[in-house]
């Protein structure tokens with residue numbers, strides 16, 4: 001986020017949603033015919049005991065009532081224009097630098113104020129959860145946005161399984177720390193590693209808060225946070241932490257990476273708010289990747305009706 005460049009992208013690159021729907025039907029058809037029974041075990045209502053292999057499609061995902069109607073940002077942009085500083089600070093770095101990240105096997109530690117702490121394989125984490133497609137707007141604090149069809153399930157469903165104790169008030173998240181695989185963790189600049197994020201427990205339990213394992217109907221590309229990442233659509237994108245290895249419940253508000261790095265620029269709450277400018281640029285507008293003209297940024301990124309109630313009584317001008 002030190003760098004603030006906005007490439008100009010011709011509007012001709014927008015992929016109409018229809019094209020994606022067509023392609024998805026094709027993918028589902030081809031995977032069912034080529035894998036036969038193996039694919040059938042994933043459908044319908046998809047119990048996600050196993051992820052399909054990289055690049056393969058999920059079958060028959062449920063459609064979420066929480067999906068946005070906005071036209072989708074093309075897959076080619078979603079997967080090649082990324083912020084993932086573990087793999088470099090240029091938008092184009094993660095797509096190639098994350099190519100060989102090992103995401104299988106993967107384990108996730110649930111710790112702190114829960115009745116059932118432990119380290120679990122990704123398969124154990126996913127097994128009971130039905131996956132669905134959720135189309136969300138993603139608004140980066142840098143002033144650009146995308147519309148992404150995620151595949152995932154509510155974080156709330158996972159947290160309830162591990163049973164937060166009465167003391168739990170916050171949830172902390174941690175990305176993999178592995179400098180051998182993550183070149184950005186070897187050059188000392190930018191952030192303290194590992195990347196950490198956090199939510200208040202009620203934010204984490206909100207039905208819009210998603211754990212994503214895929215996008216565009218397929219397993220997450222590594223550069224988008226494989227094999228499992230957080231998505232919090234009403235907050236600036238940096239809250240949506242990638243490649244999770246740890247979820248820790250606590251009584252205290254946890255430190256968060258961008259807030260530690262520049263506390264006057266990035267808050268813990270980081271709710272999308274066009275009325276509170278970043279110290280170095282306005283937040284009133286955003287460029288939707290693929291659009292020529294900027295558009296107005298909406299309070300809570302357009303999710304105010306669902307989430308504004310979480311912040312009743314708080315002064316939103318200061319809780320940036």
Ligand SMILES: Nc1nc2c(c(=O)[nH]1)N[C@H]1C(S)=C(S)[C@@H](COP(=O)(O)O)O[C@H]1N2
Pocket residue numbers: 078081082083084085086138139140141175195223224225236237238239240241242243
């Ligand atoms: N671990 C980690 N998570 C991260 C980041 C990062 O650098 N490291 N960047 C964040 C930022 S600033 C944004 S805008 C989103 C981008 O997600 P995307 O590349 O899937 O669009 O990821 C967020 N999650």
Ligand SMILES: [Mo]
Pocket residue numbers: 083139140141142236237238
């Ligand atoms: Mo971002």
